[in-house]
Amino acid sequence: MSDPDWERLDPRTVLVAPVRVLGQATFALAAAVIGLSQQSMTAALYGAPAIALLVLLVGTLPYFVTRFRVNDNELLVRTGLISRKTLTAPLSRIRSVDLEASLLHRILNVVTVKIGTGVDEDRIDLDALSQNRAEVLRRTLHTRQAPEAESAGLAEQSEPDAHAEDQATLIAQLRPSWARFAPFNFTQLVIVGGLIGTVSQFGFQEQVAELWAQRDYLDRFAASALTGIALATLMCAAVVWALVAMVGYLVHWWDLRLSQTDSTLNCTYGLFTRRSITIDQPRIRGVRLKQPPAIRLLGGAEVSTLATGVGSEGTATVLPWSTRAYATGVAETLISDPHSMRLPLQEHGKYARRRIHLGHLVGQIVPVAGICLVVAWFDWSWWLAVAASAFLVSVSAVAAEMTYRNLGHALTDRHLIAGHRSASRVRTALERDGVIGWVVRSSWLQRRRNLVTLIATTAAGDERVTIADVPAEMALAVSRDTSPDLMDEFLERT
Amino acid sequence: MIGNGSNESVTPRRKQAQPQALPPKGPVPASVDSSLPASTSAVGSTDWNIRQPAHQIDPRAIAYWRTSALIGVLVLTVVGAAMLLIPDVGIWLAGGVLFLAALALGAAVVIPARRYRVHRWEITPTAVHTRSGWIVREDRIAPLSRVQTVDSHQGALMRLFKLRNVTVTTASAAGPIVIQLLDEEYAQDVVAELTALTRSTTGDAT
Secondary structure (H helix, E strand, O other): OOHHHOEEOOOOHHHHHHHHHHHHOHHHHHHHHHHHHHHOHHHHHHHHHHHHHHHHHHHHHHHHHOEEEEOOOEEEEEEOOOOOEEEEEEHHHOOEEEEEEOHHHHHHOEEEEEEEOHHHOOEEEEEEEEHHHHHHHHHHHHHHHOHHHHOHHHHOOOOOOOHHHHOOEEEEEOOHHHHHHHHHOHHHHHHHHHHHHHHHOOOHHHHHHHHHHOOOHHHHHHHHHHHHHHHHHHHHHHHHHHHHHHHHHHHHHOOOEEEEOOOEEEEEEOOOOEEEEEEEHHHEEEEEEEEOHHHHHHOEEEEEEEEOOOOOOOEEEEEEEEEHHHHHHHHHHHHOOOOOOOOOOEOOOHHHHHHHHHHHHHHOHHHHHHHHHHHHHHOOOHHHHHHHHHHHHHHHHHHHHHHHHHOEEEEOOOEEEEEOOOOOEEEEEEEHHHEEEEEEEEOHHHHHOOEEEEEEEEOOOOOEEEEEEEEHHHHHHHHHHHOHHHHHHHEEEO | OOOOOOOOOOOOOOOOOOOOOOOOOOOOOOOOOOOOOOOOOOOOOOOEEEOOOOEEOOOHHHHHHHHHHHHHHHHHHHHHHHHHHOOOOOHHHHHHHHHHHHHHHHHHHHHHHHHHHHOEEEEOOOEEEEEEOOOOEEEEEEEHHHEEEEEEEOOHHHHHHOEEEEEEEEOOOOOOEEEEEEEHHHHHHHHHHHHHHHHOOOOOOO
């Protein structure tokens, strides 16, 4: 392993890496400076720049110390100044090669290469390489790790086939109007909930209620004014929330380009930090189309792929909130199975519906009991409890019906399609070949109604596809149709 | 045992007790709603059922489950009694703990035998099938061609009863199959058998 064989990082790393190290060390730096200033101000004045300089110098070390090379079947990275460490990654274990470029990186025209080696979530980061070298490295790693490339013929090929690049087809591109979906992503609404919580900490409601109870018109006026101010504040907060969400969406997904070649799927996006994710086609085993209730009402949807060894949960979002027609088209293109995302799903029958409704109703017992307790504690009117409980129960009934309608399954030539049992309409398509095994689970209550929960285990995505509350015969028929070789010997006709 | 590509399943080395009465078939299945639209590729009107796996687990499993449940009962009883003795703690709390202990005792007496009737397993030349559970019944099937590791495990209490678990993992985190509570020597045989079977298949197992 003589030195010329090892490649070095780009010289511009010297400029880029220290900034990153400084960013990471901010807290430690601040703590050190504060600590120093408690001793004496002059020490802090001189000490702070000195420490910062030291940190910057340390930041330049990676350039001098990191070396890497790609052999026929492995990637080697050597780092460390005092303790030399060599990371070896067999090319077949490399699951993903992503490129990321922050604003500073883009000004200097370099990128960070993030290489994921699958199971352990260990990642090798090469910060930074020039754009061209990074692309070449990515293509090299991709072509060398493809199973066909193991044969002697391709191994002799020094330069990856540049012709393949010409065949990239653009599947999707961001339209800024999609930002209108962003504020309705209610998973982030927990922030607003917290806001309401903090406001109510000030004992707001009691004061208003007291003022209302007074007979004096002036007090009543004050009460209504206070309520008005509170409402106005909430509306302002909502508008601010919407703006922040939309801007955040645009900044994160700016100029999204989803393109496909014969061997890879590439997703590039970002305004300030530009990210480029590449997934091998053989690793993509399915897609998921997700429509949460609020966004579905507006006609939006999100597409993510189920792939083996990608991301922490295995599902990578390749198309953020967009119009349903567009998202459906993209999803169907990704798995090359037209109509699969629009196919009507097999319903699961009246017992499944009853079970879902009953489950939702039982779930409301605790909240309703809580409401009654609160009303009794504060000695408010009983009508409040009745109204609130009725509201909760009717909302949950609507949610239960939506959940039942979203539930279902279907089978196409190449894919198993599952409608998830949730108020959000989530449809997952999984390649039949991607199914490893089956789990058929039934609780005592399900057995009474001859329902089972069918789970297809797979290596892709979150590693399971669950079809809940299926009539037992239907479930077994599906499993037999999907994996006849496996299931034939275990099934018998009744 | 398997050799020559015959289609037999792994035969038990020890003579397992003949399964007594088969586990009850369960309530008569409710009729499926006939107004359902036909599935895109339904197998006509044929009804399928998962056939029962061939082998039961070791009979000592009953004693093992009972013992581990009784240990829990013992702990609960001791805690409850101690709470009764401490003057400050309310009588209701202590009573609740003792009630739980009584429930656990009932469970320890009743459940293990029923669970034993449900737990079954089978290995064919191409796949593994286990059935387990009592209130929540679960059938797990996985092909041997996708198996990644085969190992066995023996907890402290299991050592007393000379029992071992055999775990088969696939590339899916949702897919590990555990053959619980086999006789420990027999479990080693099963592991060897499985390892030989899986080694003979190629592939990335994803």
